[in-house]
Amino acid sequence: MTELVSIRDAYGRTLLELGRENENIVVLDADLSSSTKTTLFAAEFPERHFQMGIAEANMIGTAAGLASCGKIPFASTFAVFATCRTFDQLRMSVAYPNLNVKVVATHGGISVGEDGASHHAIEDIALTCALPNFTVIVVADATETEQAIRAAAEHRGPTYVRLTRPSVPIIYRESYDFVIGKAIRLREGKDATIVANGLMLSRALEAARLLATEGISTRVLDMHTVKPLDGQAVQEAAAETGAIVTAEEHLLHGGLGSVVAQTVVEHRAVPMRFVAIRDQYARSGKPEELLELYGLTSQAIATAVRQVVSEK
Amino acid sequence: MTEETLSVSELQGKARCLRCHIIGMTATAGSGHPGGSLSAADIVAALYFRVMRHDPHNPQWQDRDRFVLSKGHAAPVLYAALAESGYFPRELLCSLRCCDSPLQGHPEMHLLPGVEASTGSLGQGLSIANGMALAGRLDGRDYRVYVLLGDGELDEGQVWEAAMAAAHYDLDHVTAILDRNRQQIDGWTEDVMSLEPLADKWRAFGWYVLETNGHNMEAILEALATSRRVKGQPSIIIAHTTKGKGASFMDDNLRFHGNAPDREEMARGLGEVRTEERCKVCGVEYPGPC
Numbered sequence: 001m002t003e004l005v006s007i008r009d010a011y012g013r014t015l016l017e018l019g020r021e022n023e024n025i026v027v028l029d030a031d032l033s034s035s036t037k038t039t040l041f042a043a044e045f046p047e048r049h050f051q052m053g054i055a056e057a058n059m060i061g062t063a064a065g066l067a068s069c070g071k072i073p074f075a076s077t078f079a080v081f082a083t084c085r086t087f088d089q090l091r092m093s094v095a096y097p098n099l100n101v102k103v104v105a106t107h108g109g110i111s112v113g114e115d116g117a118s119h120h121a122i123e124d125i126a127l128t129c130a131l132p133n134f135t136v137i138v139v140a141d142a143t144e145t146e147q148a149i150r151a152a153a154e155h156r157g158p159t160y161v162r163l164t165r166p167s168v169p170i171i172y173r174e175s176y177d178f179v180i181g182k183a184i185r186l187r188e189g190k191d192a193t194i195v196a197n198g199l200m201l202s203r204a205l206e207a208a209r210l211l212a213t214e215g216i217s218t219r220v221l222d223m224h225t226v227k228p229l230d231g232q233a234v235q236e237a238a239a240e241t242g243a244i245v246t247a248e249e250h251l252l253h254g255g256l257g258s259v260v261a262q263t264v265v266e267h268r269a270v271p272m273r274f275v276a277i278r279d280q281y282a283r284s285g286k287p288e289e290l291l292e293l294y295g296l297t298s299q300a301i302a303t304a305v306r307q308v309v310s311e312k
Numbered sequence: 313m314t315e316e317t318l319s320v321s322e323l324q325g326k327a328r329c330l331r332c333h334i335i336g337m338t339a340t341a342g343s344g345h346p347g348g349s350l351s352a353a354d355i356v357a358a359l360y361f362r363v364m365r366h367d368p369h370n371p372q373w374q375d376r377d378r379f380v381l382s383k384g385h386a387a388p389v390l391y392a393a394l395a396e397s398g399y400f401p402r403e404l405l406c407s408l409r410c411c412d413s414p415l416q417g418h419p420e421m422h423l424l425p426g427v428e429a430s431t432g433s434l435g436q437g438l439s440i441a442n443g444m445a446l447a448g449r450l451d452g453r454d455y456r457v458y459v460l461l462g463d464g465e466l467d468e469g470q471v472w473e474a475a476m477a478a479a480h481y482d483l484d485h486v487t488a489i490l491d492r493n494r495q496q497i498d499g500w501t502e503d504v505m506s507l508e509p510l511a512d513k514w515r516a517f518g519w520y521v522l523e524t525n526g527h528n529m530e531a532i533l534e535a536l537a538t539s540r541r542v543k544g545q546p547s548i549i550i551a552h553t554t555k556g557k558g559a560s561f562m563d564d565n566l567r568f569h570g571n572a573p574d575r576e577e578m579a580r581g582l583g584e585v586r587t588e589e590r591c592k593v594c595g596v597e598y599p600g601p602c
Contacts (some may be wrong), residue, residue, distance in 0.1 A: 058473035065443020
């Protein structure tokens with residue numbers, strides 16, 4: 001039985017630690033603090049935790065005002081609300097003036113589950129990547145979350161970090177050198193590369209293990225930072241393995257696959273396939289059920305790898 | 313920081329300066345929003361030349377009062393006030409909206425000293441002002457945050473989110489000023505999307521509400537002074553104004569919301585606003601439209 005660890009708890013804990021280390025860290029929430037786990041910070045630093053109610057646009061603008069006065073605001077809510085209804089605020093109040101606001105959103109993707117399409121975030125990476133000055137990170141497990149949140153706090157500039165709702169398998173057993181914009185080569189391989197992040201990373205590793213039994217040697221890259229993309233890692237993958245599959249819990253349009261494809265086409269075109277949600281909204285269901293239904297599985301990744309390898 | 317306190321008539325003179333600059337710079341740029349800039353000139357003059365604690369030689373002074381131009385299209389009045397205050401040379405005003413100018417069509421906070429927030433997409437400034445006030449409270453600083461809103465802008469829901477939050481957090485260091493010039497692009501506000509009863513609405517949101525004649529300097533100063541004495545809640549001054557105030561042909565003339573005066577209109581407008589005395593001090597000759 002694979003051990004699963006909560007990413008959201010990791011966020012809540014790390015935020016609290018950061019709050020103890022730096023009095024300029026402030027936190028905003030939109031009536032979801034028990035879900036986003038900013039309650040931990042709120043309990044110890046109530047004067048630095050601002051409950052904004054179900055008013056996400058105002059939350060982002062307020063975070064911008066705090067950042068303009070030297071605070072380091074972490075603004076949290078569900079990913080769909082953090083990006084869809086706040087897009088103009090992210091654009092005008094945060095990205096355009098390049099303010100040091102961290103938007104850390106939970107409930108990314110469709111693994112949100114039973115709440116259904118209104119609460120799934122399948123566009124958030126496309127939206128945030130479209131904002132100049134934004135750094136966009138998708139974390140895969142609890143350890144990566146701790147590292148990424150710390151890196152986000154250190155980084156100066158607009159930052160979006162996406163977390164999942166469900167607990168996820170452990171990928172990183174110890175802390176490691178997380179660097180924004182630097183992909184991690186989790187598995188060596190020479191026949192193809194899977195570029196993945198977030199919840200799809202563990203599925204990418206499963207696919208690679210399965211493919212190995214078929215004699216296909218697959219590199220796996222954890223592309224936690226979608227923007228700025230680690231273009232060098234992508235180019236090396238294209239040059240050294242000759243075929244790339246991307247895997248993300250997001251729409252095909254505008255997400256990790258799109259961003260990787262731009263680099264591949266520009267520098268070294270190789271066969272590519274994309275495991276992503278195909279231009280549709282999902283529905284209510286259990287997380288695993290939805291991931292299966294919408295093709296976000298290790299089998300889908302393995303099939304895609306076989307396809308690109310055959311096209312080399 | 314200005315050491316001397318300007319008299320009411322000196323402030324009125326400053327407001328005339330701002331009006332001159334607004335007419336000149338928008339005409340020269342060939343575009344811009346003179347109407348909604350002119351309606352705010354007296355308010356902005358009162359703030360920058362008498363009421364606000366700020367230092368043009370130290371734009372990052374942590375204890376400064378902040379001014380957020382939430383109605384960002386009125387950038388000309390802000391730029392004029394900053395120039396007259398000494399944040400940058402007045403001559404730069406001739407470059408409004410030019411490609412390589414720091415005087416962008418709507419204010420950008422990193423391009424020009426003294427601009428506190430990047431605005432232009434309406435409805436966002438009050439949220440930003442609230443954030444600034446919260447930061448000040450956390451840091452134990454006493455600065456005030458003034459935010460100028462347009463009345464058409466109140467159509468935006470985010471304004472009301474921010475209004476709720478300001479009252480919830482007892483932000484008595486936030487003073488909002490509403491430039492109630494009664495017009496927006498598609499016509500009178502009450503025809504487009506009725507706002508009244510406005511004072512009642514703000515009171516219902518937990519704000520201390522003042523109303524004033526937005527072109528009477530004494531009344532403006534009194535309202536600002538009263539707002540500074542309000543404790544435990546944010547305050548709003550509903551300033552009744554006229555769009556285009558200062559040039560008779562621009563008065564309440566919707567055409568000048570987002571259209572610049574042409575050369576002949578510029579000359580006419582400047583002629584109405586200018587006095588001999590101010591022209592000697594200012595010295596900026598606006599070339600007018602190309």
